[in-house]
Amino acid sequence: MKDHxxxxxxxxxxxxxxxxxxxxxxLPDLVEMVLSRPLVSTGMIQATLKVSKQGALNLVGELHLRxxxxxxxxxxxxxx
Numbered sequence: 503m504k505d506h507x508x509x510x511x512x513x514x515x516x517x518x519x520x521x522x523x524x525x526x527x528x529l530p531d532l533v534e535m536v537l538s539r540p541l542v543s544t545g546m547i548q549a550t551l552k553v554s555k556q557g558a559l560n561l562v563g564e565l566h567l568r569x570x571x572x573x574x575x576x577x578x579x580x581x582x
Contacts, residue, residue, distance in 0.1 A: 512581045513537055516565055528553055532561050541570055541578040 516533045523529055528551045535550055536542055547558035567579035 509537060509581070519565060528557075529561055529564060532565060536565070536567065536579070536581060539580075541580045542567075543576070543578045 513533070516536070520527075520530055520533065531551050532542075532547065535547070539546075542562075544555055544558045544562075547553065547561065548555060551558070551561075553561070562579055567581070569577055570580045571578045
């Protein structure tokens with residue numbers, strides 16, 4: 503139950519950032535992707551959402567995800 507509550511709280515916080523977004527934004531898709539996987543990388547975001555590398559990094563920055571790898575290259579993000 504702790505994990506469920508943690509994920510529900512994270513989803514609510516991320517959905518607050520979606521309120522004033524355009525209808526064509528990829529941010530809602532990224533929220534669902536982050537909640538369905540323990541880690542996401544730039545390559546995974548690029549392939550799934552059909553965005554550029556810089557676009558993927560911008561989307562991650564808008565959601566304020568926590569970087570899990572601690573590296574400059576080949577980074578991965580997730581919800582803690």
